[in-house]
Amino acid sequence: MRRALKTVIVDDEPLALDVLRSCLEEYPDIDIVAACRNGREAIAATLTHQPDLMFLDIHMPGKNGFEVIKALQNDVMPMVVFVTTYQQYALDAFDLHAVDYIPKPLDEERLARAVKRAVVRHRAAGETGVNKPPLIGAIDELLGRLNTRETAASLNKLIIRDVGSARLIEQERIDWVDAAGDYMCIHAAGETHIMRSTVKELVASLDDRVFKRIHRSTIVNIEKVSQVESLSKGDYLVSLDCGERLKVSRSYNTAVKALMRPALSQTQA
Structure with missing residues (x-):
């Protein structure tokens, strides 16, 4: 035996x-x-x-x-x-x-x-x-690649771990993300998923070509942006395909304006 x-x-x-x-x-x-x-x-x-x-x-x-x-x-x-x-x-x-x-x-x-x-x-x-x-x-x-953005890009999924299980969310389905204390609320296709993470950690897990911070506690999928409105004092308001409207913090205006120039041109036409 x-x-x-x-x-x-x-x-x-x-x-x-x-x-x-x-x-x-x-x-x-x-x-x-x-x-x-x-x-x-x-x-x-x-x-x-x-x-x-x-x-x-x-x-x-x-x-x-x-x-x-x-x-x-x-x-x-x-x-x-x-x-x-x-x-x-x-x-x-x-x-x-x-x-x-x-x-x-x-x-x-x-x-x-x-x-x-x-x-x-x-x-x-x-x-x-x-x-x-x-x-x-x-x-x-x-x-050397485990904790790099290449990992998230190769997966193209966000892993939300729970006790004894894990759920994989396609990144392309994510509309936007906001922080709630020590947790992040992942809004995707009409559902909200909760994961324990900092904004910095989550940003590193997402495809940086698509996901951008518009506030210190908010990340948006720019492919889901349907409209950009100019407000007073150089602020902006973005509307998403899902119907959500999010204010862009002034600290992130420069990056957002560069990324969303096509959308801005459409709204000004």
Whole structure:
């Protein structure tokens, strides 16, 4: 009888971690030796248990999933299955170097496929670890892009995380965004979605060719602007396709006027 794969699972969301553990416990080929809630715990568990396999969340505070891999040495590097909301993020590279990826919310069919792939790869590789170094190389290339605007542009989606789940909103569907304390209200196609973020963080996640700040707490999709009205003292009022009317703060007038010159020409004609 073959040995079960020593497995570490990593996710910063307690509910997601519990769900993953519960599902994996159904597989006799999987032996969960540690459940970790952040990158630091994942590194420590890997050094302690030297697992064969790791189910690793990518998007975590502190050390993200890529940084966990970077911190591990080749001789203790397990096979990796990425558990991610980033369903289109660098998947071509992952197909070559990781065992698999599983999109959130957890898909049991994809989980079964990932377990099968891990078992087959482990059996074929034996104790040589031949599948490990290429993954390190792939992370070297991708790590520098994780927190850049290129990530959001490649996804073209905004990821709104909740306990145990995540929702992906097409950026082109977003009309405008405003801040409410420590949260952002994402107004898209008649619905409002709430996410915990600062304006600065959210701006970095959006396509800067389309989304512009018109106030310190307001971001607008300029492709949704239907009219620009000139007010007194150099202020402006923008009307959106959805019917919303938003005032442009004077501090952002210069950028908005340059971006919306075609719309201004239409209103003045």
